[in-house]
Amino acid sequence: MIHPNATKAAAVGLAAALLLTACGRDATAPAGDASAAPIASGPATGTITLWAQGSEGEALPALLKEFESENPGVKVDVTAIPWDAALSKYQTAIAGGTTPDVAQMGTTWMGDFSDSFDATPQEIDASTFFPSSVKSTEVQGTSYGLPWYVDTRVVYYRSDLAEKAGITEAPETWDDFKTLAKALQEKAGAKFGIQLPTGVAGSFQDTLPFQWSNGAKLMNDDGTKWTLDTPEAAEALKFYSGFFTDGIASKAASTGTTAEASFVDGSAPMMISGPWHVGLLNKAGGEGFADKYKVAPMPKAKSSTSFVGGSNMVVFKKSKNRDASWKLLQWLSKPEIQLKWYQATGDLPSQESAWKDPSLSADSKLSVFGEQLKNTNNPPSVSTWTQVAAAADTEIEQIVKAGKDSGEALKSLQQTAESIGTGK
Numbered sequence: 391m392i393h394p395n396a397t398k399a400a401a402v403g404l405a406a407a408l409l410l411t412a413c414g415r416d417a418t419a420p421a422g423d424a425s426a427a428p429i430a431s432g433p434a435t436g437t438i439t440l441w442a443q444g445s446e447g448e449a450l451p452a453l454l455k456e457f458e459s460e461n462p463g464v465k466v467d468v469t470a471i472p473w474d475a476a477l478s479k480y481q482t483a484i485a486g487g488t489t490p491d492v493a494q495m496g497t498t499w500m501g502d503f504s505d506s507f508d509a510t511p512q513e514i515d516a517s518t519f520f521p522s523s524v525k526s527t528e529v530q531g532t533s534y535g536l537p538w539y540v541d542t543r544v545v546y547y548r549s550d551l552a553e554k555a556g557i558t559e560a561p562e563t564w565d566d567f568k569t570l571a572k573a574l575q576e577k578a579g580a581k582f583g584i585q586l587p588t589g590v591a592g593s594f595q596d597t598l599p600f601q602w603s604n605g606a607k608l609m610n611d612d613g614t615k616w617t618l619d620t621p622e623a624a625e626a627l628k629f630y631s632g633f634f635t636d637g638i639a640s641k642a643a644s645t646g647t648t649a650e651a652s653f654v655d656g657s658a659p660m661m662i663s664g665p666w667h668v669g670l671l672n673k674a675g676g677e678g679f680a681d682k683y684k685v686a687p688m689p690k691a692k693s694s695t696s697f698v699g700g701s702n703m704v705v706f707k708k709s710k711n712r713d714a715s716w717k718l719l720q721w722l723s724k725p726e727i728q729l730k731w732y733q734a735t736g737d738l739p740s741q742e743s744a745w746k747d748p749s750l751s752a753d754s755k756l757s758v759f760g761e762q763l764k765n766t767n768n769p770p771s772v773s774t775w776t777q778v779a780a781a782a783d784t785e786i787e788q789i790v791k792a793g794k795d796s797g798e799a800l801k802s803l804q805q806t807a808e809s810i811g812t813g814k
Contacts, residue, residue, distance in 0.1 A: 436711045441493045442468060453727075508704075525768055549683055574660055583638040588790045597786060607620070695766065725741045732749070
């Protein structure tokens with residue numbers, strides 16, 4: 391089972407709120423750039439400097455001993471960076487020309503730093519990864535780095551309380567989803583049927599699965615124009631806000647461990663979250679609690695589409711050992727290595743074939759994440775997304791707490807986004 395680090399999850403969320411930029415190109419073919427220099431043949435040699443965040447930075451040295459054993463002439467020096475310091479450290483290193491050879495890069499950071507990354511060499515075939523994880527490496531049609539580990543969002547619900555309310559099947563559609571939340575509240579004794587973000591930093595991102603599942607797009611296909619105020623988006627946000635209007639969800643923002651506590655004590659026994667919450671809930675609930683809840687894919691409107699996150703590995707243009715660095719990324723991408731990394735850290739593999747391993751495929755909860763990863767999406771890869779997302783968070787708060795019409799809120803957001811521009 392996953393044993394994620396709660397501090398890391400919180401820091402990732404904070405960093406994402408500060409820098410919500412991500413990448414997108416609709417392609418599943420090899421992601422390599424034909425203009426990139428090929429990788430030299432032979433084993434990796436020399437010293438590779440690598441920066442990684444939080445618990446990943448702490449766990450990597452043990453894993454990389456195997457890489458060094460396979461390549462006796464190489465040494466990987468890992469520097470662990472706290473998540474809350476990483477953004478400024480990368481900015482400073484890029485400005486000063488003191489970047490490492492390799493770095494762990496959050497998927498939502500790629501667009502802002504891509505000018506400093508080495509393009510993915512053409513001989514690297516990215517078609518074996520989850521397609522949306524490949525998209526997270528791409529900025530304006532060029533791939534930088536490789537997907538390292540992934541996460542996505544699914545529905546968590548107390549199946550024991552659902553059965554008490556007379557529901558034995560996981561929700562599949564929007565109607566099912568709302569019916570379950572109402573039943574948990576009205577028939578199973580929950581104070582609120584579901585926990586949903588109310589307008590805090592990152593709330594707009596949390597609504598994107600509903601928008602995408604309803605067919606909404608944030609930009610036109612060539613990324614030159616914002617398309618935020620579509621009927622599909624307005625309908626999705628109206629559905630979302632209905633949980634608050636109907637009193638099924640609380641308008642008070644959850645903080646700290648409130649989400650886990652409310653889920654465990656049954657006062658708010660349904661939420662949408664990533665894989666880290668499996669470990670957090672099992673710890674909060676104690677022995678036997680894992681049997682009291684289930685996870686399910688995002689509810690379907692036109693599709694069942696969720697948000698894809700995680701981290702990529704990139705090579706900087708100023709790398710002093712470029713070929714060995716790319717060989718390290720190729721090694722970290724091997725399915726068998728990604729499985730070892732999952733077993734050591736709980737980080738989920740970006741290689742689709744790794745999910746055939748029983749440690750993932752036979753797990754009733756983790757296998758759902760594997761299925762959801764086949765249908766995910768990313769925010770657009772433009773440098774102004776940070777500003778637009780912050781404005782969008784404010785509109786979500788107005789919708790949830792002040793009852794603002796979703797269509798009017800999106801019109802306002804569209805105007806703001808157009809004034810901000812696309813950064814191109």
